[in-house]
Amino acid sequence: MTIRLKVNGETREFNGDPDTPLLWVIRDDLGLTGTKYGCGIAQCGACTVHVDGVPLRSCSSPVAAMPGRAITTIEGLSSPVAKAVQKAWIELDVAQCGYCQSGQIMSAVALLEKKPKLSDRDIDLAMAGNICRCATYQRIRAAIHLASKRLASGDPP
Amino acid sequence: MIHSLNADQQAVLARQLAGHDGSRSQGMTLSRRDFLRSSGGAGLALAFAWLPAGRASAASPLDGMAASVSAPFAPNAFVRVGPDNLVTIVCKHLEMGQGNTTGLTTLVADELDADWSLVRIEYAPSDAKIYNNTLYGAMQITGGSSTIANSFEQMRSAGATARAMLVTAAANAWNVPASEIKTSNSVLTHASGIRATYGQMAEAAGRLAVPKDVTLKQPSQFTLIGKQKATPRVDSTSKCNGTALYTIDVKLPGLLTAVIALPPSFHARVISFDSAEALRVAGVTDVVQVPEGIAVVGKGMWAALKGRRALKVQWDESASASVNSDNVLTQYRSQARNPGTSFVRPADGQMTPDTAVKTIAATYEFPFLAHATMEPMNCVVWLRDGILETWSAHQFTTLDHTLAAKAANLPMDKVRLHTLVSGGSFGRRANFVSDSTVAAVNIAVAIKGRAPVRLQFTREDDTGAGMYRPMYVHAVKVGLDATGKLAGWQHTIVGQSIFAGTVLGSFVIKDGIDAMSVEGVFPSQYAIPQMMGQLHSTDLPIPPLWWRSVGNSHSAFVMETMIDELAAAAGEDAVAFRLALLGNNRRVAGVLKLVAEKAGWGKSREPGIEQGIAVHQCFGTSVAQVADVSMKDGKVRVHRVVCAVDCGVAVNPDVIRAQMEGGIGFAMSALYYGEIEIEAGRAVQRNFDRYRVLRIYEMPKVEVHIVSSNAAPTGVGEPGVPPLAPAVANAMARLGVPRVRRLPLARAGLVAL
Numbered sequence: 001m002t003i004r005l006k007v008n009g010e011t012r013e014f015n016g017d018p019d020t021p022l023l024w025v026i027r028d029d030l031g032l033t034g035t036k037y038g039c040g041i042a043q044c045g046a047c048t049v050h051v052d053g054v055p056l057r058s059c060s061s062p063v064a065a066m067p068g069r070a071i072t073t074i075e076g077l078s079s080p081v082a083k084a085v086q087k088a089w090i091e092l093d094v095a096q097c098g099y100c101q102s103g104q105i106m107s108a109v110a111l112l113e114k115k116p117k118l119s120d121r122d123i124d125l126a127m128a129g130n131i132c133r134c135a136t137y138q139r140i141r142a143a144i145h146l147a148s149k150r151l152a153s154g155d156p157p
Numbered sequence: 158m159i160h161s162l163n164a165d166q167q168a169v170l171a172r173q174l175a176g177h178d179g180s181r182s183q184g185m186t187l188s189r190r191d192f193l194r195s196s197g198g199a200g201l202a203l204a205f206a207w208l209p210a211g212r213a214s215a216a217s218p219l220d221g222m223a224a225s226v227s228a229p230f231a232p233n234a235f236v237r238v239g240p241d242n243l244v245t246i247v248c249k250h251l252e253m254g255q256g257n258t259t260g261l262t263t264l265v266a267d268e269l270d271a272d273w274s275l276v277r278i279e280y281a282p283s284d285a286k287i288y289n290n291t292l293y294g295a296m297q298i299t300g301g302s303s304t305i306a307n308s309f310e311q312m313r314s315a316g317a318t319a320r321a322m323l324v325t326a327a328a329n330a331w332n333v334p335a336s337e338i339k340t341s342n343s344v345l346t347h348a349s350g351i352r353a354t355y356g357q358m359a360e361a362a363g364r365l366a367v368p369k370d371v372t373l374k375q376p377s378q379f380t381l382i383g384k385q386k387a388t389p390r391v392d393s394t395s396k397c398n399g400t401a402l403y404t405i406d407v408k409l410p411g412l413l414t415a416v417i418a419l420p421p422s423f424h425a426r427v428i429s430f431d432s433a434e435a436l437r438v439a440g441v442t443d444v445v446q447v448p449e450g451i452a453v454v455g456k457g458m459w460a461a462l463k464g465r466r467a468l469k470v471q472w473d474e475s476a477s478a479s480v481n482s483d484n485v486l487t488q489y490r491s492q493a494r495n496p497g498t499s500f501v502r503p504a505d506g507q508m509t510p511d512t513a514v515k516t517i518a519a520t521y522e523f524p525f526l527a528h529a530t531m532e533p534m535n536c537v538v539w540l541r542d543g544i545l546e547t548w549s550a551h552q553f554t555t556l557d558h559t560l561a562a563k564a565a566n567l568p569m570d571k572v573r574l575h576t577l578v579s580g581g582s583f584g585r586r587a588n589f590v591s592d593s594t595v596a597a598v599n600i601a602v603a604i605k606g607r608a609p610v611r612l613q614f615t616r617e618d619d620t621g622a623g624m625y626r627p628m629y630v631h632a633v634k635v636g637l638d639a640t641g642k643l644a645g646w647q648h649t650i651v652g653q654s655i656f657a658g659t660v661l662g663s664f665v666i667k668d669g670i671d672a673m674s675v676e677g678v679f680p681s682q683y684a685i686p687q688m689m690g691q692l693h694s695t696d697l698p699i700p701p702l703w704w705r706s707v708g709n710s711h712s713a714f715v716m717e718t719m720i721d722e723l724a725a726a727a728g729e730d731a732v733a734f735r736l737a738l739l740g741n742n743r744r745v746a747g748v749l750k751l752v753a754e755k756a757g758w759g760k761s762r763e764p765g766i767e768q769g770i771a772v773h774q775c776f777g778t779s780v781a782q783v784a785d786v787s788m789k790d791g792k793v794r795v796h797r798v799v800c801a802v803d804c805g806v807a808v809n810p811d812v813i814r815a816q817m818e819g820g821i822g823f824a825m826s827a828l829y830y831g832e833i834e835i836e837a838g839r840a841v842q843r844n845f846d847r848y849r850v851l852r853i854y855e856m857p858k859v860e861v862h863i864v865s866s867n868a869a870p871t872g873v874g875e876p877g878v879p880p881l882a883p884a885v886a887n888a889m890a891r892l893g894v895p896r897v898r899r900l901p902l903a904r905a906g907l908v909a910l
Contacts, residue, residue, distance in 0.1 A: 017439065020459045028414070028457035033406035034399020036580070037458070038531055039616045043845035046531060074399035089397045093389060093811060096819055097254030098396030099531040099580030105397060124854035131845060133531050133581050134254045135822020137856035139815070 005066055007032070008076025018064035022056075023047045025063045026073060034074035034102045038131070045130030048103035049073050055110040057129070074102040081116075082109045084150050088143040096134035104130045108144050116151055118144070230363035232322055234287045235315035236265050242343060242356030244271045249281040249288035250299040250308070251552045252392060253582040254819070255874040256812035257304040259390045261312050263808055264305075266388075267381040268316030268374060271355070272343040278391055280576040283551070283558040297554035300587050300703070302776040302872020305808055309870050310373070317371040319362075326361035327353055341380075376806065376867050383807050390812070392578065403580050407537045407548045409609040413442060415600045416461045418451040418468055419618055422838030423698045424476035427451060434467035444468060445603035449596040454604060458613060477698040477838025485628060485697065485835070486522060489651040493520060493632035497649060497691035498669040501679040513636025513644040517722055521633070522899040523652075523711040524832035526626035526704055527840075527848060532580020533619035536597035540565060540606035545572045549594055550579030552586035556660070560591040564598040583705040583823070588624055589659040617843040625833055626704030627653040627697075631678075631715045641727030643738070645687040648678055652711075653701040654694040669694070673703070677712025677879070682774045683720070684740040699835065705823060706875040709775040713879030714886070717771035718896070721887040731770050731887070732758060745774050747864055748781040748801040755862050756783035756799035765789075766796060769888025771880040777871030778804040782821070782880040784857070786888035792909040793894075793902060795825065795857040795885055800877065802861065805868035813873045814861040820877025821859055826850040828882040829908045831901050849903070 003014045007030060014025050021040075026032050026049070035058060038046030042057035049058045050072040077086065085108050095101045104127070111118065111126040123144050132140070228237035228245065237245040246265050252258040258278050266276050281288040285297045292307040320340055327345040328335040330353075339346050343355045381387045395401035420426070430451050432444035440460025445452050453464040536549040538561075545565045551557045551574050562572045579586055597612035604610065614622070629652035636644035654671035656662045665672050670692055679690050704710055724734035732753045739746045749772045753759070758768060765787045772781035785797040800817045807813055830849035834841040842848035882900070890896055894907070902908050 017459065017463070024457055024459040027405075028459070031408065032399075033408075036403075036532070037405060037613075038533075039845050041616075041844055041846060044531070044616075077398075086397045090389075090393045093393050093815065095254075095390070095393055095396035096256070096815060097531060097579060097581040098392065098401050099403060101396050102399050127853045131531070131850055131852065133529060133583070133823070133826075133850060134819045135825070135851060135856060136815070136819060137822060137851075137853040138818050138859055140853065141856075 003063055003067055005063070005071060006069070007071045008073060014063055018062060020063050021059050022049070022061045022063050022066055022071070023058040026058060026071075032073050032075050036099055036102055038100065038103075042129075043131070044100070045103040045107060046100045048106040048130065050106060050110055053110065053113065055107050074106060077105070077109060079109070079113070081112045081147070081151060084147040085109050085112060085143070088146040088150065092139050092143045092146065094136050094139040094143050096136055100130060100132045104132065104140055108140070108147070112144065112147060112151065116148060118148055228359065230319070230322070230359035232319050232362070232367050233315050234281070235312060236269065236319045238319065238323070238355050238359040238362070240356050240359055242275055242354045244269065244276045244343065244355065246276060246278045247281045248278050249297060250290075250304045251550055251554075251576060251579055251582070251586070253299070253550070253552070253579040253586065255304070255816060256390060256809060257299070258392060259388060259812055260305050260808050261308055262391055263381050263388045264308060264312035265316035267379055268313045269320045270340040270342070270380065271316070273381065273388060275343050276391070283554045283574040285555045289555070295555070298556075298587060299552050300584065302778070302875045304872070305870045306777065306872055309806075313373050314371060317373055318368060321368050321371050322362040322365050323355055323358050325365055326358045330358070330361060383810065385810055388809050401578055403532055404535045404537060404549045404577050405532060405580070405611070405613065407577070407611065409537070409539060411608040412537070413454050413456065413604075413608050413610045414458050414461045415452045415454045415597070415610050415612045416458075416465050416615065417447065417449050417596060417600075417612065417618070418453065418465055418470050419622065420450060421472060422474045422477045423480070423623060423700070425472040425474040425838070426476070428471040428473050430471065431469040434469065435464040438464040438467050440464075443604050445600065447596060447599040447603055449592075449599065452600045452603065452612075454600065454610060461613075462615070474838060480698060480835055480838045482525065482628065482833075482835040486630070489628065489630040489695070490520065490522075492651045492693045492695070493630050493649045495693075497651070497693040499690065500670045500675045500692050501688050501690040503687050503689070511636065511645060512638040514639050515637040515726055516634060517719070517726060518634040519719065519722075519896070519898055521631040521711070521715045523629040523714075524900060525628050525699070525835070526710075526827055526831045527620045527833050527842070528581070528583040528585035528624070528704055529620060529845070529848060529850060530579075530581030530583060530585055533614040533616055534585070534593040534622075535611060535613045536593040537609060537611040538597045538601045539609035540598070540601040543567065543571055545598065545601070546575065547572070547594060547597070548575040548577055549597075550582065550586050551576045551594070552579070552582055553588065553591065556589070557591045557594045560595050561598050564595045565602060584703040584707070585624060588702055589661070592622070592624070616845070620833070620843045620848055621840040623700040623840070624702035625699065626710055627655065627701040629711045631711070633715060633719055635719060635723060637723060637727055641729060643686055643723070646685050646689070648688065648690045649693070650675055650678065650690070651693040652695060653697055653699075655701050655703055655707070657694060673708045675712070676708040677716060677773065677775065681716065682742055682745045682772075683716075683735075683738040685738070698838070705820070706775060706878040709773060709875070709879040710827070713771065713773040713775075714882045714900070717773060717880065717883030718886050721769070721771075721883070721890065722896070730759065735772060742774070744803045744864075745772055745779045748772060748779045748803050751862055751864060752781035752783050752799055752801035755801065755860065756785075758783060767888045767891035769884045769886065769891065771883035771887060773876070773879040775876050775879060778802065778873060778876040780817070780876045780880050782884045784881070784884040784888050786885055786892065788889065788892050788894060791907065793885070793889060793907050797858045797860070798881065798884070800859060800861045801864065802873065802876070803864035803866060804873050804876070805866050805870040807863045807866070808870055810863055813863055816873040817861045817877040818859045820875070821881050822851050822856055824878045824881035825855065825857075825885075827901065828885060829855070829901055830903050832904065
């Protein structure tokens with residue numbers, strides 16, 4: 001059965017097991033490898049993508065549920081918020097091993113799209129599902145605040 | 158990890174490693190300077206570079222920017238300058254997040270006076286003759302927080318040599334004395350107004366003889382080393398836009414994915430298996446037996462996983478069926494009460510009568526810990542036409558190379574390793590059996606090299622596979638005399654030796670003592686009189702491994718909580734008590750005093766918050782931490798950690814800060830939650846639902862202070878870990894919580910779940 005997907009603004013087709021988690025379709029079939037596998041049970045957030053603008057753990061979401069929904073991966077980020085987040089991440093050298101950072105950035109972008117002005121508690125709640133074994137959490141927090149500040153002041157990303 | 162090898166040890170090791178594939182080896186030691194001379198004498202037949210040194214195209218260019226692969230100027234194996242004016246640094250070490258590629262690049266670029274924005278990096282090929290770790294002799298390996306320490310002179314010399322040759326080339330071209338030429342930001346200039354970029358002068362420099370000796374900068378001349386903001390990480394951009402290439406991301410034509418039905422319990426053996434159902438799963442191409450288990454190979458991860466689910470395997474689990482961690486702990490406690498092998502005793506004639514008037518005795522218990530890297534173990538291999546290529550985060554490069562060749566039954570010069578950035582390691586990627594590399598090669602051999610294949614561990618495979626920080630028990634009894642001074646220290650340690658039975662065992666184990674089992678206790682940073690230490694090295698069918706900070710991951714907790722208890726018993730301030738015991742250990746005392754000052758030690762705090770302090774030196778680096786802690790409804794909360802670090806020359810201050818921040822968070826995971834329990838030979842915790850790690854809402858504010866120093870640099874990847882747990886425990890004791898001597902804290906119900 002053919003499943004028609006909208007990924008990063010493009011229509012893509014998948015012919016395979018409809019139970020396949022979106023993660024493996026994105027990585028193995030569509031070749032978009034920025035989205036990572038970490039746990040397979042929606043515990044670590046490394047596989048986070050946006051589905052209709054909402055962060056979703058793609059490792060635990062069957063591809064069959066995706067037709068008609070807009071999927072965005074790290075490769076497809078392009079909004080001003082996304083640019084501001086990535087810029088802040090680079091400026092503060094947040095990443096260490098970097099493996100979880102695609103997922104962290106996807107969660108942070110979704111948070112800031114919804115809530116441009118935020119508190120530490122907002123960050124804690126929105127980012128609690130993303131594990132970083134290098135424990136870059138302090139810089140993740142700082143980068144989200146920096147992006148928020150930049151966006152509020154209207155600085156170009 | 159091992160700290161250094163002498164020349165004899167290096168030679169023996171070289172023979173042992175080479176013996177894996179029977180290739181000849183002449184034990185030989187290379188001095189640091191020798192590496193810079195490309196014709197460096199008789200070869201050590203450990204590895205053979207496929208391509209000329211410095212020309213090997215190992216990994217993909219990082220950060221999506223092309224490096225100069227056809228550089229006309231490659232004066233040594235570590236640096237190239239292309240006509241495009243790009244400088245390529247060849248990194249001999251694995252980037253696991255610790256920022257060492259940024260560090261190595263800084264060392265070369267500073268001496269070369271290169272423009273930071275025009276520097277690119279690539280990974281070195283496997284070639285222990287050129288790219289060995291100079292602290293560990295004949296091995297190309299990243300570990301023991303040694304990258305900067307072992308490369309400091311080597312990489313600076315590489316940069317300085319290249320600079321000297323560019324200057325000579327310009328002097329020749331312009332007919333002016335070399336001494337009149339200045340270099341800055343990859344540009345050569347002369348007072349007359351002539352100028353050239355490095356790229357423009359590269360070809361002429363490439364025709365010159367390589368100078369034998371070059372003068373390195375004095376610290377006052379550094380332009381990048383130690384400078385704030387001068388050296389942003391070389392890998393940030395690629396790690397923020399999804400383009401960084403990890404092992405899991407490698408794409409090759411017709412690449413297959415393999416998962417292995419691994420032994421459910423340690424050392425379980427396959428009795429039989431039925432692959433019929435698995436082979437009926439769409440996309441599954443092969444089911445093959447390998448020494449590691451039964452591999453299911455397919456088109457993509459999902460097919461392989463579904464195939465594995467459909468596979469039927471009957472296991473003989475008798476090898477470890479009786480192993481339970483609770484029983485192991487009971488046995489360790491019992492052993493801790495009995496005499497073991499001595500690792501320290503007062504010299505003959507120095508025994509003094511027991512003057513103790515007060516005694517504190519405690520037994521400390523530490524669980525098995527998994528590394529739980531974000532990227533589960535994996536390796537990509539391609540076996541074709543008598544050639545084997547691997548793509549992985551090779552950390553113990555020389556051993557991975559040796560064992561991959563052996564598994565493929567190929568000579569080492571037919572095996573080519575491509576090292577890729579690693580999604581964490583914390584020690585896991587370097588192990589004595591090169592587990593993921595060898596397993597991937599075994600699968601490739603089993604499918605007769607029909608296609609390239611990626612072996613991918615699932616999270617459960619990874620967490621359940623052993624190679625844990627071993628379980629340890631310490632039993633300690635310390636006396637204080639009438640003046641509050643130490644009167645005697647008895648210390649018994651029980652746990653698995655990491656090195657026993659390995660290729661490195663004979664270098665680290667002396668007189669029955671694995672130095673990594675007792676480090677932090679002996680040698681100790683403190684001048685402890687009358688210390689008696691004994692070790693029981695145990696034997697379990699659970700493979701042990703070094704885990705970020707190795708023995709210090711448990712010994713620092715014991716020493717620094719016991720010292721705190723002793724200070725309290727003596728009625729002394731915890732900082733003053735430590736300083737008195739540190740004697741001439743100025744650098745440890747220095748960070749202790751610095752952290753006390755910066756954290757406001759002994760000053761009033763918000764109600765409900767107490768401070769705890771700890772200091773520990775390991776890998777040559779001293780780190781002290783003060784934790785601000787409160788208890789609410791019986792649950793611990795760490796608000797802030799102030800950290801002082803002395804690692805000699807601070808090459809990349811922001812990377813050092815990041816490693817302290819990360820080390821603290823990593824240590825908190827272990828303190829709060831870290832524990833692998835074993836039941837009937839099987840790991841109980843296999844994924845992040847039960848093997849919990851720190852999340853963002855638990856991360857304290859961290860402030861890092863770096864001691865200004867011109868001493869030779871030492872490592873920062875590991876030393877940030879050991880002081881955290883004792884600092885928090887010491888604060889909890891001040892808050893009135895009874896001393897917790899069995900970790901993790903969650904076991905005692907002290908963490909909000």
